Amino acid sequence: MKITDSIPKMTDTHTDNRNSNPGATIRALRRSADMTLAQLSAKTGLAASALSKLEAGHISPSFDKLAAISRGLDVDMTELLGSPPQAPAPAPISIGRRVVLRAGEGQHVETRSYSQTYLATELLHKKMTPMVVEVHARTMDEFLAEFGDFIRHPGEEFVYIIEGEVEFCTDLYAPIRLCAGDSLYFDSEMGHAYLKASDVPCRIVAAAAPRGSVEPVIDTFVSMSEKGTAAAEGQPSDASPRRSPRAK
Template structure:
């Protein structure tokens, strides 16, 4: 009986997630370098038809074929698979000026809060605000809330109270404090004033 010779690569249909991932990475890398399928196929020593099927996730290429294709595209196998198991993610992206404007107790004229992220879960974890003040005569109440607040000054000068202490904040300054202690603007020294205020509703300590 004659021994059966198995070819080095047998095309397999199936369009698995792994095959689609490999094909997508190879195609994006090839197009980024303005190379044609014929260019890469020639460099890697595979047929144009085979490369087209690989890019479309229609075959499962051998490890040797992948190594040659990666080398033809100037990448390693490690680079080819580096994003294979990376979660898709789902970050909130708020464009400049599109933060949700909210009103807080005791703040009326010359004072705006723009909420920069919207926590839609059952429990708020964090609230980042961009706060703008442009009326130096406004009188502010004190605030209390759970968690820890972080302030980072962007523009202007303000005297900010936390408990019995006041702090002069200028651009580049930051202030971190427990939200359960009464706090708030004491005196607006130079307007307009802009700062980021991030409230973390986790544990205070």
Template sequence: MHDRSPPRRQKTSQVPASEAAITRKAPARSKGQARTTRAGDDALIVELGSRVKRLRTQAGLTLEEFAAQSGVSRAMLSKVERGEKSPTLAIIVRIAKGLNVSMSALMGAEPDAAQVAVIRKANRLAFKDPETGFERHNLSPSHLDNDLEFLLHRIPPGESSGELPPYKVPTEKYLVVHEGELTVQTGDANYVLGTGDSFYFDVREPYRFINAGRIPCAYYLVIRRRRV
């Protein structure tokens, strides 16, 4: 017999969109290490900004039209495109939605039609929210004719993804908690999941992933976009 009992559902009030980040002391680095790390981060921010601007131009969108489609202010989009601002997860998801591309494509994933693909850990496409420390690691190759994505998310204690918007196309998400405790908030309901629990939802309204625990949370996520 399969256990089809649903995960615990808790009716709770909405978590504020602007959650306060937990202050954590960064490990000590030498001045040389700090400069090298900063230079690498700056280069990634500039590269992302250039890609956003290129995709917007290819789509024939003005900044005003882009702002309307993405729900991100024109001023913020302009800073991102110039490489002056590292966007949070919530903002970059909205940018991808406004450009009608996946977040993986926005981060630089290239189509790969090979029958076999190996993605080394050191070569994963990864994104880290500069404010919350939320991490998104792309574990799957980007195929031209494939509507699936396989991801690893990590959330520090007390942090969340922020509110994420629904997609333009019908989208399903399947996840399994690898470590810690995860709360999935969709609509006005919270679903609390422990290590080893799995969860499915059809993304039809804004949602967020929350780590309300005291230890880091990690979970694997499969995204399926249904063709219309």
């Protein structure tokens, strides 16, 4: 009897995560959903003319527009930042997924309280959202001035302190101080906040695993930041400062 070793086919993904003009991707996703510009406009609150210009590459979308379009199309926002969807290839017998990011790569989101780099954003349908975070806010007053409330999202979260000291605050427990090398695993539906507790830079690695079909963690984070900032300034939420992802 002849015995043949079968080696699972692996997919090695290494991209620079760049898509300065996601218009073609948005058009392809809209058409695959059998949706007109007028229908997408009604779902997003964006003018059909603006959507048309965006799809044609005549204007670049801001982060809040990408978030609105991702909700209107019911897709992960990272799908808008990738290449236009291709016809699915026949699935191999075994599939392995791997993403390689070099130093400095990722999707960056800056707020007053945190500098976040979301990793493996080109990999869709992930079971968790990995990120590197530098903590800036030192007090709950600073944090609440931006977010208005604790951050919470359905699921679980793991955090490992790389550098500095972080005070972990929740709406259920007394604050606890975490030092470099410490780690924490918690229910992220519990309101929580990270505060800088040392004079040196405070950096953490976190992985958020959502529970069920929920809004992407990055959308929850930015939405809370913008709404909290707008409320503090007495502005409508759509007048709050815009934050755009920076991909390398």
